[in-house]
Amino acid sequence: MSAVAVIGLGRMGQPIACNLLKAGYEVVVYNRTPEKAEALVSEGARLASTPGEAARTTGLVLTMVADDAALEAVVEGPDGLLAHLPAGGIHVAMSTISPELSASLTRRHQERGQFFVGAPVFGRPDAAAAARLRIVAAGPTEAIERCRPVLEVLGSQLFVVGAEPAQAHLVKLAGNFLLASMLEALSEAFALTRKAGLDPQQFFEIIDALFGSPIYHAYGQLIASQRYTPPGFTIRLGLKDVRLARQAAHALQVPMPLASLVENHLIEALAAGLQEVDWAALAEIAARHAGLPPASA
Amino acid sequence: MSAVAVIGLGRMGQPIACNLLKAGYEVVVYNRTPEKAEALVSEGARLASTPGEAARTTGLVLTMVADDAALEAVVEGPDGLLAHLPAGGIHVAMSTISPELSASLTRRHQERGQFFVGAPVFGRPDAAAAARLRIVAAGPTEAIERCRPVLEVLGSQLFVVGAEPAQAHLVKLAGNFLLASMLEALSEAFALTRKAGLDPQQFFEIIDALFGSPIYHAYGQLIASQRYTPPGFTIRLGLKDVRLARQAAHALQVPMPLASLVENHLIEALAAGLQEVDWAALAEIAARHAGLPPASA
Amino acid sequence: MSAVAVIGLGRMGQPIACNLLKAGYEVVVYNRTPEKAEALVSEGARLASTPGEAARTTGLVLTMVADDAALEAVVEGPDGLLAHLPAGGIHVAMSTISPELSASLTRRHQERGQFFVGAPVFGRPDAAAAARLRIVAAGPTEAIERCRPVLEVLGSQLFVVGAEPAQAHLVKLAGNFLLASMLEALSEAFALTRKAGLDPQQFFEIIDALFGSPIYHAYGQLIASQRYTPPGFTIRLGLKDVRLARQAAHALQVPMPLASLVENHLIEALAAGLQEVDWAALAEIAARHAGLPPASA
Amino acid sequence: MSAVAVIGLGRMGQPIACNLLKAGYEVVVYNRTPEKAEALVSEGARLASTPGEAARTTGLVLTMVADDAALEAVVEGPDGLLAHLPAGGIHVAMSTISPELSASLTRRHQERGQFFVGAPVFGRPDAAAAARLRIVAAGPTEAIERCRPVLEVLGSQLFVVGAEPAQAHLVKLAGNFLLASMLEALSEAFALTRKAGLDPQQFFEIIDALFGSPIYHAYGQLIASQRYTPPGFTIRLGLKDVRLARQAAHALQVPMPLASLVENHLIEALAAGLQEVDWAALAEIAARHAGLPPASA
Known part of the structure; x- marks a missing residue:
């Protein structure tokens, strides 16, 4: 698996996408305001026009958005992750969201044969840039193992705390x-x-x-x-x-x-x-x- | 000044007295139950029979007792520190006591021409034994400087925070x-x-x-x-x-x-x-x- | 206006409907489980099969249900109050609900030319039975005045606190x-x-x-x-x-x-x-x- | 028992003494600043020059002072209540004091064969003036019964809550x-x-x-x-x-x-x-x- 989508290019998402590029991944990015993607595109990232497109073309999506509402906005709807992530694909939610939303997304992805992983991080933008985030992950073992190489690019420590994504959140x-x-x-x-x-x-x-x-x-x-x-x-x-x-x-x-x-x-x-x-x-x-x-x- | 009294030989006072002995000080000890002094005496400490005697014969007294009441008990009365510490002598209160008592002792010692220094410590008995206490001291500059060499024997760090002993407490x-x-x-x-x-x-x-x-x-x-x-x-x-x-x-x-x-x-x-x-x-x-x-x- | 609908026939709704019957009102009732309406029907109330029907046939609806979710359930949907209350009709929400839902209902009813009034009550079922509730009402003056006679049947005191229904809640x-x-x-x-x-x-x-x-x-x-x-x-x-x-x-x-x-x-x-x-x-x-x-x- | 001493002539003590005078008691008063006694003296009270004198000449003393320290001040010392209250005499402490002081006074009075009663009050100066205080009393039954008529002059309700004066406080x-x-x-x-x-x-x-x-x-x-x-x-x-x-x-x-x-x-x-x-x-x-x-x- 060499393609990864990064959705949400704020102060944390930008350095995350950047590190994945440096590590040799094919990176597809999406941001509500596409201007934020410019620097990444100039470094080789591909800009998707919808979250769904990013999901469909990679099968592995990292989301790093502001809050519950922002995550719902990229997940739901005709252009959202749920509708377009292939069966067997993985959504890794790295934002700080409510365990309630995390549990709900677990269920909704499962109904479509998709995987959902919780992987929020400790660390500020400078730690993200230095690939020194501390990542707390939870989800089905198979999915965690599949995205482990990607997470290890982004952080200096990875803690896997359980099979329920909500536990990580x-x-x-x-x-x-x-x-x-x-x-x-x-x-x-x-x-x-x-x-x-x-x-x-x-x-x-x-x-x-x-x-x-x-x-x-x-x-x-x-x-x-x-x-x-x-x-x-x-x-x-x-x-x-x-x-x-x-x-x-x-x-x-x-x-x-x-x-x-x-x-x-x-x-x-x-x-x-x-x-x-x-x-x-x-x-x-x-x-x-x-x-x-x-x-x- | 090569003689120092240590009053209170509990889990903190014992290693403190011991370190002073090792550093070459003449150490006079006092404890309400004298049995606790035995090991120190066998290593060269001299046992005083009252707090007053310890104060009179050294002029520099470190107290390390349980609480406000215990400190009052060694300070007051015909055998206490106040009655026997020579003019110009120093009482260094290392226990965790109330700023209220600290202020009161400041006044009472001052009335007798004695110095009072607050020097409580951070660290457990093992840190005391290893001479790695962190000491927070406050009191008149002259008195602090006079007892600085003693405090530096006991701790790895010395913070002088002010002229009022109560500030250290x-x-x-x-x-x-x-x-x-x-x-x-x-x-x-x-x-x-x-x-x-x-x-x-x-x-x-x-x-x-x-x-x-x-x-x-x-x-x-x-x-x-x-x-x-x-x-x-x-x-x-x-x-x-x-x-x-x-x-x-x-x-x-x-x-x-x-x-x-x-x-x-x-x-x-x-x-x-x-x-x-x-x-x-x-x-x-x-x-x-x-x-x-x-x-x- | 001599017809009133009462939606929610729990421990508070039952005596409220009963008092309206006694006062001579034509009372239409609705409850999710219709069995609770039996006693009232035997005393002259008419049973509606949906909230919408109750609203359509009276133009004045009192709701007294368990919580925000229960109120949403009778308000929304093809059989709900919003869809069937005539323009100019009044929904009086007597339950203890969130000011947030109250504000949202204010807006939604207004969009359809309907009135929304907040009128929660202090008092337990025995006070409801004795028509001794204390009612705190808020809403547009015109709507409050139109339902005042009904509210005065139900309570011993009526406090009108403002024009925003959410204020009453x-x-x-x-x-x-x-x-x-x-x-x-x-x-x-x-x-x-x-x-x-x-x-x-x-x-x-x-x-x-x-x-x-x-x-x-x-x-x-x-x-x-x-x-x-x-x-x-x-x-x-x-x-x-x-x-x-x-x-x-x-x-x-x-x-x-x-x-x-x-x-x-x-x-x-x-x-x-x-x-x-x-x-x-x-x-x-x-x-x-x-x-x-x-x-x- | 027709003589009663009232110690402490503040906003509560004054109307208390006044009501006792009106009820026909021989009232002896004491206040740290004697000027406050003038009005009462003009109405027939006798001014004592020390708390002890007030206690000695009546055998029944009500204290109504500011706080623990003020009560200690009238109780202790060569002119205090403890030294002068006759054996079998009663000290009724009506101030709001700490249960700790109350327990200590219980013991100290007992050692001298004197009685101590706790009788703090609910009510402001106007209630005191109207003899409508609510009095909560605790102490030895014998002592409570002996001062009951006096307390009933001062308040509209008397609650006896136990044998330990500290319970009332x-x-x-x-x-x-x-x-x-x-x-x-x-x-x-x-x-x-x-x-x-x-x-x-x-x-x-x-x-x-x-x-x-x-x-x-x-x-x-x-x-x-x-x-x-x-x-x-x-x-x-x-x-x-x-x-x-x-x-x-x-x-x-x-x-x-x-x-x-x-x-x-x-x-x-x-x-x-x-x-x-x-x-x-x-x-x-x-x-x-x-x-x-x-x-x-």
């Missing part, structure tokens, strides 16, 4: 929940120590030494310096993911009070007009509650 | 709050993924890769395997510290809803009889709320 | 949120006082005197005696409504931490198998957290 | 927790409906009808109109009481997440400078979180 949400929780914890700790007159930069260094984690390092630095632009990942997207985590928890009858706490603070950040800054700006909410001055513009 | 509480918050986040994430049928060990490996932190590694492993004995740090002590953090936050007028959330879950763990197991057992509370089976005995 | 959710919050508060207060050895019945009497409210009286009594069957309103339905309130709050960018707290406890109750008992059983969750013995079966 | 804290929880619930409900464009006054009327409670009526009116001065009971005092409730809950190992939630919002109100306005201003915190405009000055 749930793990992704659980991971983002852990990140959001870390942000809330840092937010409150910085508010406490700032109000006590401690130097945020120095407190950052202590936390950095304590956790010894690149994640704490990166986010601790943003919060210590109160720099929330340009965003790596926005408050708006963070809220979307925490909300999906909570809905999945609700469906599984799992209380998640910390997810709720973070969700409410993210809503408050939205109400305060912070939707498009980095979600490390959650720290501004804790600071505000403590009566501390806001980050200067 | 606050940073320690903020750090423990971050650890407790991490435990709550892991607890909810494991409950969610376990209920969805995922393998906890596999989820642990993903988290481990995501955070790349020795702290997440150690605690993630405990929670994935539901092994909470022998305890590294107990639910009971965790609750004590989270409570101190919240009281300090209250005094500074800083809301800390995540600290409150963890506090309530630790209280629930206490009510469930889990006081003496490792505080990673916070995960049992989240599991119980989700209707998951408890860790087997 | 939001007020209903806010009211149910207040009830749920009261239950959580009572739950924690009873757990505290029970654990301190106080007699729950006596604590109930004090609360009863303090609040002087029939609502606190009724629910306080249930919690004091730990009697949760037969249910007046179940945990399952309570969770549905609190969840709708939170979703509406989310859409309006309003953080509601207390709603989240209650939501998580209701989820925990569900996970514990309490879905079909009275939602006063929220008190069992607080009791469990405190290590108190459960209500005996 | 716990019930008082539980009651104030219920009030604070109601305020939080109302705060979030008003924020939600205000942001949806509903008229607060109209929403108030619906709540008022729903709960039918004078307490909801009074507080709902304050929140609907955003009028928080003059305060009936301040944010600062509310926080004190919620904190005492949480500490008592902690000691009994009872998680109270709703108490924690309210506590954090009251701390936020303090940090925002609202300490001396009515605690109904908790609603301003929910409004602020929702991005709503603050109450105009």
